[in-house]
Structure formats: C-alpha cells, structure tokens
Amino acid sequence: DIQMTQSPSTLSASVGDRVTITCRASHSISSWLAWYQQRPGKAPKLLIYKASTLESGVPSRFSGSGSGTEFTLTISSLQPDDFATYYCQQYNSYWTFGQGTKVEIK
Amino acid sequence: QLQLQESGPGLVKPSETLSLTCTVSGGSISSSSYYWGWIRQPPGKGLEWIASIYYSGSTYYNPSLKSRVTISVDTSKNQFSLKLSSVTAADTAVYYCARHYYEQQLLFWFDPWGQGTLVTVSS
Numbered sequence: 001d002i003q004m005t006q007s008p009s010t011l012s013a014s015v016g017d018r019v020t021i022t023c024r025a026s027h028s029i030s031s032w033l034a035w036y037q038q039r040p041g042k043a044p045k046l047l048i049y050k051a052s053t054l055e056s057g058v059p060s061r062f063s064g065s066g067s068g069t070e071f072t073l074t075i076s077s078l079q080p081d082d083f084a085t086y087y088c089q090q091y092n093s094y095w096t097f098g099q100g101t102k103v104e105i106k
Numbered sequence: 107q108l109q110l111q112e113s114g115p116g117l118v119k120p121s122e123t124l125s126l127t128c129t130v131s132g133g134s135i136s137s138s139s140y141y142w143g144w145i146r147q148p149p150g151k152g153l154e155w156i157a158s159i160y161y162s163g164s165t166y167y168n169p170s171l172k173s174r175v176t177i178s179v180d181t182s183k184n185q186f187s188l189k190l191s192s193v194t195a196a197d198t199a200v201y202y203c204a205r206h207y208y209e210q211q212l213l214f215w216f217d218p219w220g221q222g223t224l225v226t227v228s229s
Binding site: 001032034042043044045046049055087089091094095096097098099100 | 143151152153154155158166168169202204206207212213214215216217218219220221222
C-alpha cells in the first residue's frame with residue numbers, strides 16, 4: 001500500500017495569504033498525484049492532476065508541484081471561497097488519499 | 107454536463123448488506139475512456155476508495171474491502187451499483203460515486219463526483 005501523509009492537518013490563514021500544503025508518499029509515485037478541494041457538506045472537486053496540471057475552470061491561483069514522494073499545493077492569494085479541506089490522491093498503485101488539510105480562517 | 111446521483115437506503119442494520127446505485131446522466135456509462143468508482147468518507151474523516159468498474163464489467167477492488175464488496179454495472183440503465191456485506195458501525199459513511207479516468211490501461215483521478223449519500227449502520 002502507498003500511504004499519503006499531508007501536512008499540516010489544519011492551517012489558519014487570512015484572505016490574501018499565500019498558502020502551501022504538503023503531501024508525502026510512502027513510495028515514489030512519479031507525478032501520479034491529484035489534488036481535490038472539499039467544502040463542508042459537498043463532494044470533493046478536482047483541482048489538479050498529474051501533480052501540476054490545472055483542471056479546466058480552476059482559478060490560476062492554485063498550483064501544484066513535485067514528483068517522486070513530495071508534492072505541494074499552493075494557493076497564491078487565499079480567497080474566501082478557498083476555506084475548505086484539501087486532499088491529495090495518488091494513482092500510481094491503486095488509489096489512496098491523504099488525510100486532508102483543513103484551511104480555516106485565522 | 108455529466109452528473110452522477112447516488113441512491114439507496116440511508117439506514118442499514120449491522121451484519122446486513124448495504125446496497126447503493128449510482129445513476130449517470132448527461133453522458134454514457136459505456137464510454138471507453140472511463141471506469142466508474144465508489145469512494146466513501148466516514149463522518150469527520152478522510153476519503154477511502156472502495157471499487158471501480160468498466161462498462162464491460164472489468165473491476166478493481168480495494169484489497170482491504172474486497173471480501174465484502176461487489177460492484178456491478180447496468181449499461182441499459184446507465185447505472186452502476188455497490189454492495190457491501192456484513193456491515194458494522196465502521197461502515198457508516200458518506201458514499202460517493204465518481205467517474206474514474208482511464209487511459210492506456212491505467213486509472214487515474216476521479217471527476218466528477220456525485221453529491222454523496224450518508225449511510226448509517228445501526229440497529
């Protein structure tokens with residue numbers, strides 16, 4: 001099994017802040033990583049795939065980077081709509097998710 | 107625009123079988139480019155992939171759940187279904203169905219997702 005570990009678990013930030021979330025894989029997954037946003041009571045929404053490819057319609061303030069075992073999701077300037085929980089997901093071997101990072105208002 | 111909608115009982119008794127159906131609209135479940143999957147999320151917790159199926163019936167199962175899970179597809183109704191047997195309280199979760207991207211014999215990310223349905227296991 002490939003385990004995905006996100007940090008931090010919770011992040012307090014203000015509108016306009018630059019935010020970075022890290023996702024680490026227990027084994028190398030090349031660039032086989034996706035990021036999702038989940039607002040309370042809603043289904044996850046795909047933001048990024050192949051570690052750094054922005055899904056169509058996703059604002060450009062979101063970006064992803066990394067390969068191998070370490071990946072990051074960056075929000076360049078946090079907007080009110082961005083307060084949510086973010087999950088990474090690997091698809092190198094089966095399909096597993098990180099435990100999530102909640103971005104809350106500071 | 108593709109939409110997925112889960113349906114099924116919201117309450118299941120311990121030791122019984124959980125049964126859910128996902129209805130796909132706005133597109134064909136028989137597309138060669140996609141599998142179709144189930145993912146669950148216990149209250150306040152993270153996401154767990156359960157199983158995925160192709161329109162032809164080819165399946166993938168989470169090894170940790172495989173002994174209790176059956177996924178099936180009905181192309182005539184544009185639906186796919188999940189059965190989880192011998193449920194316990196630990197199976198209480200929001201169950202999502204989602205389209206699972208497929209290319210060159212590899213499966214990738216999930217998009218879009220249904221709205222999810224809460225299934226509670228309790229007597």
